[in-house]
Amino acid sequence: MSQDAQSRARSLAAQSAKVVMGSFVDPKDDMVRERARASFSSDELAGYLNGGSEVLQKRKQLIALMGQYSWADKRQRYHMTREEEYRGGVQAMLGIWQLMKEEKITQEDALEVRKALSLPGGLELHIGMFMPALMSQATSEQQAEWLPKAMKLRIIGTYAQTELAHGTFVRGLQTTASYDRDSQEFVVNSPSDTSTKWWPGGLGKTATHIILMARLFNNGKDLGPHSFIMQIRDLDTHLPLPGIRVGDIGPKFGYNGVDNGFIKFDHVRIPLNNMMMRFAKMSPEGKYTAPPPQNAKASYSALVYVRATIVEEAGWYLARSVTIAVRYTAVRRQTAAVAGGRELQVLDYQNTAHSLLPLLSTAYALIFMGKTAMQRYHDFEAARSNGDFSMLPDLHFMLSGLKALGTTLVSDGAEACRRCCGGHGYSMPSGLPTLFASYVQNATWEGDNNVLYLQAARSMIKGLAAVRAGKPAEGTAAYLTNAWQELSSTSRASCARDWRQPPVLIDALRHRAARLGIRALEKLQAAGHDQLQFEGSAWNDNTVDFIRAARAHSAFNLMQNFAESVSAVSKEGSVSGPASRALQLLVSLFGMFTVLSDLGDFLEDRYITGPMAAQLREEYYAVMQEVRPDAVALVDSFGFEDYVLNSALGRYDGDVYTALLEDASNSRLNKTEEGPAWHDILKPVLTAKRPQAKL
Amino acid sequence: MSQDAQSRARSLAAQSAKVVMGSFVDPKDDMVRERARASFSSDELAGYLNGGSEVLQKRKQLIALMGQYSWADKRQRYHMTREEEYRGGVQAMLGIWQLMKEEKITQEDALEVRKALSLPGGLELHIGMFMPALMSQATSEQQAEWLPKAMKLRIIGTYAQTELAHGTFVRGLQTTASYDRDSQEFVVNSPSDTSTKWWPGGLGKTATHIILMARLFNNGKDLGPHSFIMQIRDLDTHLPLPGIRVGDIGPKFGYNGVDNGFIKFDHVRIPLNNMMMRFAKMSPEGKYTAPPPQNAKASYSALVYVRATIVEEAGWYLARSVTIAVRYTAVRRQTAAVAGGRELQVLDYQNTAHSLLPLLSTAYALIFMGKTAMQRYHDFEAARSNGDFSMLPDLHFMLSGLKALGTTLVSDGAEACRRCCGGHGYSMPSGLPTLFASYVQNATWEGDNNVLYLQAARSMIKGLAAVRAGKPAEGTAAYLTNAWQELSSTSRASCARDWRQPPVLIDALRHRAARLGIRALEKLQAAGHDQLQFEGSAWNDNTVDFIRAARAHSAFNLMQNFAESVSAVSKEGSVSGPASRALQLLVSLFGMFTVLSDLGDFLEDRYITGPMAAQLREEYYAVMQEVRPDAVALVDSFGFEDYVLNSALGRYDGDVYTALLEDASNSRLNKTEEGPAWHDILKPVLTAKRPQAKL
Secondary structure (H helix, E strand, O other): OOHHHHHHHHHHHHHHHHHHHOOOOOHHHHHHHHHHOOOOOHHHHHHHHOOOHHHHHHHHHHHHHHOOOHHHOOOOHHHOOHHHHHHHHHHHHHHHHHHHHHOOOOHHHHHHHHHHHOOOOOOHHHHHHHHHHHHHHOOHHHHHHHHHHHHOOOOOEEEEOOEOOEOOOHHHOOOEEEEEOOOOEEEEEOOOHHHOEEOOOOOOOOOOEEEEEEEEEEOOEEEEEEEEEEEOEOOOOOOEOOOEEEEEOOOEOOOOOOOOEEEEEOOEEEEHHHEOOOOOEEOOOOOEEOOOHHHHHHHHHHHHHHHHHHHHHHHHHHHHHHHHHHHHHHHOEOOOOOOOOOOOEHHHOHHHHHHHHHHHHHHHHHHHHHHHHHHHHHHHHHHHOOOOOOOHHHHHHHHHHHHHHHHHHHHHHHHHHHHHOOHHHHEHHHOHHHHHHHHHHHHOOOOOHHHHHHHHHHHHHHHHHHHHOOOOOOHHHHHHHHHHHHOOOOOOOOOHHHHHOHHHHHHHHHHHHHHHHHHHHHHHHHHOOOOOOOOHHHHHOOHHHHHHHHHHHHHHHHHHHHHHHHHHHHHHOOOOHHHHHHHHHHHHHHHHHHHHHOHHHHHOOOOOOHHHHHHHHHHHHHHHHHHHHHHHHHHHOOOOOHHHHOOOOOOOOOOHHHHHHHHHOOOHHHHOOOOOOHHHHHHHHHOOOOOOOOO | OOHHHHHHHHHHHHHHHHHHHOOOOOHHHHHHHHHHOOOOOHHHHHHHHOOOHHHHHHHHHHHHHHOOOHHHOOOOHHHOOHHHHHHHHHHHHHHHHHHHHHOOOOHHHHHHHHHHHOOOOOOHHHHHHHHHHHHHHOOHHHHHHHHHHHHOOOOOEEEEOOEOOEOOOHHHOOOEEEEEOOOOEEEEEOOOHHHOEEOOOOOOOOOOEEEEEEEEEEOOEEEEEEEEEEEOEOOOOOOEOOOEEEEEOOOEOOOOOOOOEEEEEOOEEEEHHHEOOOOOEEOOOOOEEOOOHHHHHHHHHHHHHHHHHHHHHHHHHHHHHHHHHHHHHHHOEOOOOOOOOOOOEHHHOHHHHHHHHHHHHHHHHHHHHHHHHHHHHHHHHHHHOOOOOOOHHHHHHHHHHHHHHHHHHHHHHHHHHHHHOOHHHHEHHHOHHHHHHHHHHHHOOOOOHHHHHHHHHHHHHHHHHHHHOOOOOOHHHHHHHHHHHHOOOOOOOOOHHHHHOHHHHHHHHHHHHHHHHHHHHHHHHHHOOOOOOOOHHHHHOOHHHHHHHHHHHHHHHHHHHHHHHHHHHHHHOOOOHHHHHHHHHHHHHHHHHHHHHOHHHHHOOOOOOHHHHHHHHHHHHHHHHHHHHHHHHHHHOOOOOHHHHOOOOOOOOOOHHHHHHHHHOOOHHHHOOOOOOHHHHHHHHHOOOOOOOOO
């Protein structure tokens, strides 16, 4: 091109550019404006939510420290193959172990690093299940033999319970351990393909040992599932031991850094001493001693602990998705009403706000619920150490329902956040697909959510049956003592603004829970006999209504706890006035949204009338608009560093388009200009000389 | 082990096996039993739904033919890297092209092959957008130049419209094409990072040409978006032409076989003749002729066509997920009430049936809707060829709402199906994660669902405003002529069984749509001025209620069409009595479920009273139980071959556990027994001799 033509091109394009770029707003500027309009200090609230500003400070230091290690580099995260993810996950965990040794970071800090990294790997169950199982189920002699090796990483373990054909129903496991008195060994065997152990994390290619759950047989008698420790790989070669077929089960929706594995046993002998004998016992002569009752309670406690941690973490996971979506929709502008005018921030379309702001309030509600749940678990633990298990049933009741409700809200919420981010939300570097796909397993594992709702429903129905028999309900179910009186109550909201009052909203949710609980009890009675039957067709044919009741109960728990926690924060002055007011508005928003989402439940028995419902809806829109100016500050208050979110759309500075462009350079398809299909696939066709070719 | 010990082990294990396997039911046997209990012939219904049994026969032949080609092998599908998926997608499309040449298969058959293959690749937009755009927007001279090359695959094209910062709002695109009269060329330029074209399929590494949408500037005047054809890569080397930066945007949630790409222009000159001049024109002297009005209508038609195809396919996608989930939950057994008793089929838990059977009915409703939508599109096309565009607005109205409703139902339904399959639903070989992640983009592309609902709401509100001004509403909106009379109506259901009647359900959905439509009109008027304003804050601040109205309208459309279609099938005797009765039951189930899902909408104005709602709910449970025995036959009737589903859980024969085990052998982590982390990562730690190592 001539010099002349070139400069003409530049000048023409510059003239056009002036027009097309004239009304464009830099996302970074939008972000600055959003922060300037906040009514409170997000630094202050972030400090409070995270347990003190020093915690955040510490995390920043840890992230800086991680910057020195290649295993902590997240830039390739969305571009890795399955093998790379797996290797990365193992490397990261060993890296953290190294940090503890060399940088002398504490165990607490190591947990922070692991959380910031978000790359689960082959050692998750070594830490989370194998060692805890040894500690709780092995005798002290057994612990002395195995624990030091596990702690020194001389062996790596996992926990093998689930089988191809059995998950929920542990009593139905098909792997057998038959005691051979002659040799004083157990014969571990998989009698069928369906008995293949399937799913244990780290089992595929990492673990050298497992805690095995197998049905113990003695003299032909089925003694039910018991746990054993078992070496499965040679410690020098890492090859499977004789009689063992073990491997990776293949890719999953998410969590692909973890080598979830399978294992099948062909008459493998293990010594008598490999049975975990803290509770159940087998003598060399084949005398079996059943575990005392507290064993059941102890393993119950372990279950409850895991659910408490899931509830504790739920809100923080939703907070990640919400942070990304709120920040992005606050800087994404689309569609101008007037030609050449400024386009509107996507968060300012009412339907976007309606999708995101209630989820923002849900994240807060769940975070406060998580704090309470963990506190209640610790209270129980303190009592348990004195042999007092009395808190266990109510804790189990509460956590079953909240695990189900919380993980459903977070899973569905994560996907809703993703869809609010339009096309870019479909891109891996947005971070949102990974958040959803890796989180959603929580709706299934550690008790499928429907199964857990049904456990909560059982407690609820038992409680109501007791009340009807004249006994008061207790603990989480205390409100059921007045359940039948609830039936005739109606909402006391007398004007639109009343709907902002947490007590009005809590009353509504309590009323619904009581009503649906009674309905569930009646259903079970109508279907069953005089005695309540929590199994068989009386139970199985009515699970929809039971789940409805349990869900209503848990929603009431969640709202009540949110309101009470925020009220306590205000009273104690844990945060200053403006932050406290912002939180109170979120309580109203959450309660109103929760009632509106299931409005039929309240209209059906006229607890709320049609005109009241219309007022509630309009007031909800009004509260949503009051929350809107604080939206970015409220997500800033979760305190996530950019490193933690690892999202092109969730960047603190709002520079989203630059981030997307930068990440694209990591695409494996961009390794060469021509791409991976050119030389052997496309070129022969595109440059073919045959004129007869046609599509 | 001694011979003696070995035989003792075998005998002990065999004794135990007898106990643990005693009550186990082979999934294959369950499947046989499920089919035996069906009330109608699934072969017959499958033939009808697929357009004739000869269509199914033909597809089986095509699948057999595909068995000879490695590009059609799906066994590694869930294990591929990004590069492999991309190469596979290109290879497959070239393979189909080869089939057409060598096996002389028809274009229709080629489409069947493409659908059965389900591996979108870099040539999707060459076929779906590039060639159609040339055909509709190029002059005949331009077509003569480009089309033959495109058809012979001498060039590969795509359609480049969306930019980093602009998707929905096409008028806001920032790429400019400035006419340089001196050289009779356009200067194509990207004035900013945000103007980078982003998302076009095949743009990354496959396309040599693009149809470019850019803002045309002439003499400094902005003439708005126009289309151009542009070569972007050298045909011999496949390297980008000067001034062009092009590449892949990186991995996405799904659709990773496609190289969605980006492209940025640095003052690139293209000849005058590269502007698509069928409608708008530019003379060499720089005289611009605006397109005549039918151009807008023509591009409108293209939009409408794409939406019609999305609606046509929606039900079939949901049918895939439902087939997998129903088959799996019919053979998956879990939990026995009595020790040693048979465990229950998971589909026999009421909550599972409640999750899946309404989705089964939704798939049928959408399939019938798709048939109608495509029929209506063809009617329009026939009229259009005579210059009659009068059907366009109503078709656009109908399809906007149905695209939004349909793709939301299918996306959410796919994920619900996945969760019903428990842990194994999280595994890639179940096929469910891929179905969800690759389908859910439909909720965003070709008009984000909220944007489309708002388009439908606009038509609805305009229709209602016309009615109020004394004019009758027409077409899809005809029912709105009586909208105000609807306000005072109540349901005529007088007993539980009435709720099975399609007219009772259709009336309810019509009533709701009319009520919410009027509410939307009132909202817009309250917020705006005398004139209705479909923009600005009067519009943007009330989008939640507008979307509610449009959704209600579309749900009414969907139910009405389902009932009418099935009624016509029965009257015409297109299927025999038993199949027709099964379909009628699905109509009832779908309608009842739809009303129950939004019960508050009907209770709020007491169209349905509380006691009626309770009857509806119980009747719904009863219908669900009547559908249950036909569940497997109803999914068999979709007619999917195992090759098409490619799902370990959705196998026709029910042999799900064998399928999972087989697929695991393809896991890349299983290439070696030791796994990819042993030699350089794990071994040094596990075999370290340093005694001071600790966790």
